[in-house]
Amino acid sequence: MSLATLMSGPLPVRAAVVAGAVSAAAITALYLVRLRRRRVVVSFAPLWLPAAGPRTTTSWARRLRNLLSLLLALAMFGLVLLAAIDPRPAAADRAGRSLVVLIDRSASMSARDGDRTASGTTRLDRARARATEIVDGLGGADRALVASFAADAVAESGFEADAGRLRRAVAAVAPSEEPGDLPRALAFASAILRGRPRPTVVLVSDGAFSDEARRTSPPELDIRYAGVGPPGRPGHNVGIISFAARRLPVDPSAVEAALVVQNFGVRPASVAVDISAGDATVERVRLDLAPGERRRHELPNVFAPDAKLQAKLLPPADDELALDDVAYAVVPPLPHRRILRVGSADLYLDGALLSLGRTVAVDRLTLAAAEAQRAHWSDYDLVVFDGVAPAAPPDQGRFLFLDPHGPGNPFAERGAVRDPVIADVRRDHPLARQLDLSDVNIASARRLALAAGDVTVAGSFGVPLLIARERPGLRIAAVSFDPRQSDLPMRPAFPLLIANALAWAGPKSDDAAIEAPPALLTGASARPREDLPEVAIAHVGFHRVGDMVVAANLSDARESDTATPADLALGGRKLAPPDPPAWRGGIRVGHLALWLALALLLLEWASYHRRWTT
Amino acid sequence: MPPAPAPAGAGPAGDRALGGGRFDERFLRKLESLVMTIRRSRVSDGLLRANRASKRVGAGLEFADHRDYAAGDDLRYLDWNLYGRLGRLALRLFQEEEDLLVEVLVDASGSMGVGSPPKLDLALQIGAALAYVGLANLDRVALSPLGDDQAAALPPARGKGAILPILRFLNGVSAGGQSGLAASVRSFLARRRRHRRGLAIVISDFYDPAGHRAALDLLRHHRLDLVAIQVSAPQELAPDLRGDVELRDVETGETRELTISPAVLAAYRQRHQTLLRDLEGYCRERAIPCFTVASDQPFDAVVLRMFRGGGLLR
Numbered sequence: 001m002s003l004a005t006l007m008s009g010p011l012p013v014r015a016a017v018v019a020g021a022v023s024a025a026a027i028t029a030l031y032l033v034r035l036r037r038r039r040v041v042v043s044f045a046p047l048w049l050p051a052a053g054p055r056t057t058t059s060w061a062r063r064l065r066n067l068l069s070l071l072l073a074l075a076m077f078g079l080v081l082l083a084a085i086d087p088r089p090a091a092a093d094r095a096g097r098s099l100v101v102l103i104d105r106s107a108s109m110s111a112r113d114g115d116r117t118a119s120g121t122t123r124l125d126r127a128r129a130r131a132t133e134i135v136d137g138l139g140g141a142d143r144a145l146v147a148s149f150a151a152d153a154v155a156e157s158g159f160e161a162d163a164g165r166l167r168r169a170v171a172a173v174a175p176s177e178e179p180g181d182l183p184r185a186l187a188f189a190s191a192i193l194r195g196r197p198r199p200t201v202v203l204v205s206d207g208a209f210s211d212e213a214r215r216t217s218p219p220e221l222d223i224r225y226a227g228v229g230p231p232g233r234p235g236h237n238v239g240i241i242s243f244a245a246r247r248l249p250v251d252p253s254a255v256e257a258a259l260v261v262q263n264f265g266v267r268p269a270s271v272a273v274d275i276s277a278g279d280a281t282v283e284r285v286r287l288d289l290a291p292g293e294r295r296r297h298e299l300p301n302v303f304a305p306d307a308k309l310q311a312k313l314l315p316p317a318d319d320e321l322a323l324d325d326v327a328y329a330v331v332p333p334l335p336h337r338r339i340l341r342v343g344s345a346d347l348y349l350d351g352a353l354l355s356l357g358r359t360v361a362v363d364r365l366t367l368a369a370a371e372a373q374r375a376h377w378s379d380y381d382l383v384v385f386d387g388v389a390p391a392a393p394p395d396q397g398r399f400l401f402l403d404p405h406g407p408g409n410p411f412a413e414r415g416a417v418r419d420p421v422i423a424d425v426r427r428d429h430p431l432a433r434q435l436d437l438s439d440v441n442i443a444s445a446r447r448l449a450l451a452a453g454d455v456t457v458a459g460s461f462g463v464p465l466l467i468a469r470e471r472p473g474l475r476i477a478a479v480s481f482d483p484r485q486s487d488l489p490m491r492p493a494f495p496l497l498i499a500n501a502l503a504w505a506g507p508k509s510d511d512a513a514i515e516a517p518p519a520l521l522t523g524a525s526a527r528p529r530e531d532l533p534e535v536a537i538a539h540v541g542f543h544r545v546g547d548m549v550v551a552a553n554l555s556d557a558r559e560s561d562t563a564t565p566a567d568l569a570l571g572g573r574k575l576a577p578p579d580p581p582a583w584r585g586g587i588r589v590g591h592l593a594l595w596l597a598l599a600l601l602l603l604e605w606a607s608y609h610r611r612w613t614t
Numbered sequence: 615m616p617p618a619p620a621p622a623g624a625g626p627a628g629d630r631a632l633g634g635g636r637f638d639e640r641f642l643r644k645l646e647s648l649v650m651t652i653r654r655s656r657v658s659d660g661l662l663r664a665n666r667a668s669k670r671v672g673a674g675l676e677f678a679d680h681r682d683y684a685a686g687d688d689l690r691y692l693d694w695n696l697y698g699r700l701g702r703l704a705l706r707l708f709q710e711e712e713d714l715l716v717e718v719l720v721d722a723s724g725s726m727g728v729g730s731p732p733k734l735d736l737a738l739q740i741g742a743a744l745a746y747v748g749l750a751n752l753d754r755v756a757l758s759p760l761g762d763d764q765a766a767a768l769p770p771a772r773g774k775g776a777i778l779p780i781l782r783f784l785n786g787v788s789a790g791g792q793s794g795l796a797a798s799v800r801s802f803l804a805r806r807r808r809h810r811r812g813l814a815i816v817i818s819d820f821y822d823p824a825g826h827r828a829a830l831d832l833l834r835h836h837r838l839d840l841v842a843i844q845v846s847a848p849q850e851l852a853p854d855l856r857g858d859v860e861l862r863d864v865e866t867g868e869t870r871e872l873t874i875s876p877a878v879l880a881a882y883r884q885r886h887q888t889l890l891r892d893l894e895g896y897c898r899e900r901a902i903p904c905f906t907v908a909s910d911q912p913f914d915a916v917v918l919r920m921f922r923g924g925g926l927l928r
Contacts, residue, residue: 037860037871043725043733043850044821045863045870047885048878 010086010140010590020081024074031070072604079597086140086590098159098196099144100189101131101166103173104205106150106180107522107559111206111237111321113229124175126228127204131173134202134226135166137581145192149185150176151523155192177323177539178523179556180205182213182570190219202226202578207565210558217571225568225575235562236265236316239324240273241294242555243311245302245331255331257299259311263289264561265318272314275299278306294557307331307549308542324560328542328551334359337502340377342370343386348489349402353384355495356502382502387482396473398505400498403446403482410476411448411467420445420460420481429457430504431468431477435493442488445481466497468504475505520552636735637742637781644914645746645777651918680704715756715770715810716748717838719802720787721818722759724865727789729847729909734789737817737845739913742777742784744815747917749774757783758805760798760818762791767805792865795820796828803836814838819845820893827896834900842897842904843920844890851886851908853879 011019042048109124135144138161146156146169157169186201193199200222206229242260263269268290275283282303287295302309313325339353339362353362363380365373367388374390377383377397385399389406405413422437437458447463450456457477458466469476479497483489488497520526520537527534528550535545537552544550554560568575680693683703691705718741726734741757748755749772757780758767768783795818814833820826820842833840855874862869872878890906897904907916 037858039862040855040859041728041862041864043728043819043847043864045861045866045868046823047821047882047889048861048870048872 232566239560243327715812
């Protein structure tokens with residue numbers, strides 16, 4: 001038995017017996033040796049005589065006092081040995097368990113089930129208290145390690161038998177804003193426990209895990225579940241599940257936002273969500289949510305003077321989790337695009353192009369000059385032929401033809417129509433988005449023949465006026481009349497038409513429903529851009545990665561659902577509760593023995609000075 | 615004050631003559647200075663006279679009294695004038711003049727060796743000082759150590775020249791044996807050749823299990839005027855003992871295990887005070903000068919205090 005073993009935990013009984021026997025013999029021998037007192041020569045002993053008591057030192061009273069003193073000394077030593085052994089009740093003293101106390105510190109553990117004040121008790125507080133009970137109840141031969149997990153698992157201590165160190169490790173567990181990854185945490189615990197005797201994992205958690213995590217078969221471990229929070233209790237929480245924003249492809253200066261809010265409670269909830277850009281609140285959305293309802297709310301045109309958008313939910317009074325009451329989104333910067341305008345000067349067209357903003361660069365060339373650079377047409381987001389057509393129809397690129405005519409007209413000309421009236425408009429086509437073409441007066445229009453696959457976006461009784469052609473690598477929009485021969489340039493529809501053509505023809509244009517790109521999720525690693533490093537986001541909010549600002553949200557419905565399960569089953573196996581503490585009483589025998597030893601020491605001191613003992 | 619003349623034997627040669635030890639030239643100078651101080655202060659005129667009128671009626675010159683004639687009386691002392699006037703035969707009595715015999719009795723039992731310095735040192739120094747005062751006044755001075763182990767006493771001597779033999783004698787006295795104060799006094803009295811009246815100065819700690827009364831009564835009954843000087847060591851007056859000790863009686867060798875507590879100390883001091891008060895009460899009732907001194911006091915101061923306190927000599 002090494003010295004380290006003797007010093008690192010309770011004294012083994014065998015060593016205590018040996019030490020007790022040797023020490024008791026030594027103490028008894030010392031008591032048998034007569035006390036040698038200091039010798040003092042006095043001139044007249046009778047002056048001291050009355051105080052000296054019985055003269056003989058072998059009287060029965062003296063022997064009795066010696067015996068009492070010896071018994072006191074032996075009792076004190078025995079109590080100290082007992083304290084060193086630190087005995088526990090035999091029923092709970094399970095030898096050799098290796099425990100990993102796995103504390104859930106995921107976002108849902110920040111929920112306040114009962115007291116919802118800011119200083120109230122969170123589930124993590126209760127988890128720490130429960131874990132402290134567990135480490136205090138360890139058996140004498142048990143060794144435990146405290147670990148915590150959210151998206152990742154970390155060890156808070158080494159394998160210890162010292163309850164004090166384990167308690168400090170438990171107290172050091174900090175709340176996280178990440179979702180919990182239970183399979184990963186169990187794999188971590190399994191790796192730690194590999195090769196250790198009687199491996200046991202005590203999971204201290206609220207049980208808020210995904211169905212996938214519950215279905216996953218856990219490692220071959222003895223996993224116990226110490227739930228926090230009332231088992232089987234419904235949650236009372238409304239949270240923002242998703243929040244995202246983007247620029248409109250047809251109008252990059254406009255911002256669309258999408259918000260998903262869910263009521264995880266069992267009662268209807270009326271909430272408001274404030275959308276703010278920078279420090280200014282720009283929108284307030286009021287939502288009435290039925291129990292369990294998830295509501296998607298789109299904000300088609302959000303005023304966003306700042307690229308940072310924040311959605312803050314004003315929850316009902318019984319809301320239990322504050323972490324999901326706020327979400328963040330970053331508005332992407334305006335895209336830079338290039339347009340080549342071919343033809344003679346056209347103030348109307350140039351005015352419409354200017355309305356696209358400074359993020360659109362416009363090159364102006366004559367037809368001849370443009371023909372000379374035909375190979376570079378594909379570098380432009382849009383090539384506008386204004387009243388002209390190239391020598392040969394283009395087969396690659398993105399084009400807008402205004403009043404096309406000539407040999408390179410991609411549409412065969414079949415004559416002309418005077419005073420056409422726009423009668424049919426395909427509102428669902430991206431080119432017609434938000435266009436109001438009613439009552440547009442047109443002097444004349446060319447009758448253009450459509451090829452297979454061409455689409456008449458707007459027409460006048462069978463005469464196509466606005467045509468869309470899509471081929472692989474080719475997109476052509478054509479207006480069959482000269483805008484200058486109409487009042488279209490005088491209408492707001494004209495710059496919108498140019499913008500729609502730019503958006504439709506652009507390689508990244510997407511006229512589908514708004515699919516808000518999700519913000520980064522806490523606990524996940526992501527690369528915001530190809531040239532930026534991969535980052536792991538731990539907290540909700542805005543984060544700067546390189547030259548880029550990104551938003552991170554919890555956005556995890558499972559974490560926001562604060563309902564606590566009655567029990568926890570993993571892989572179809574219900575987890576058992578942890579073993580009862582080794583000692584439930586408030587006083588440990590070892591501690592009691594120390595106090596008794598101290599009391600005996602005081603008694604011995606008093607008895608010696610009162611001459612009850614010698 | 616001019617330096618006192620050194621007594622005979624003073625100086626380095628005197629040290630050698632004294633054999634070193636307790637008495638040296640400095641001690642002798644202190645003795646002479648002490649005598650000069652006593653003479654100047656006239657604190658003891660009676661002692662300074664060469665002759666003293668004894669109470670004994672005898673062949674002196676000064677008429678003292680008459681008494682009735684008894685058969686066998688010396689007819690030369692019949693007062694015929696009285697017989698002529700009163701018709702009664704009476705003898706004329708005269709005070710007999712004689713020198714004073716000073717008996718210095720120093721307790722040299724084992725208990726006198728206790729203390730630092732030992733009580734015996736101060737006792738011998740006091741004895742020497744009183745002896746020298748007596749010699750300087752032409753008294754006869756004898757010294758007798760009291761104790762089981764002590765040698766014979768120093769016979770009476772007269773004149774200041776006798777101081778050196780006295781000091782040499784005192785140098786040889788050491789503490790030892792048991793007190794047995796009464797027994798020692800009996801032995802002393804038995805050694806006296808003549809039962810003359812005189813002055814007995816008893817210097818002792820008076821630690822005697824049998825008490826001091828028997829010894830002092832014996833001296834009184836042998837017509838000796840008494841002076842009692844009780845010497846205690848400072849640690850006997852105020853012991854500084856604490857805790858567990860084994861007490862050993864220096865004379866009897868008896869041992870006693872004891873735990874010294876404040877209560878025990880208080881009881882000891884009470885008993886010690888009782889012993890002293892008993893001695894002082896005994897002396898006061900019998901008009902015996904009694905002095906209590908501590909052994910750490912200088913002998914000359916103690917002697918001067920005795921003379922100035924009066925009552926040492928009548």
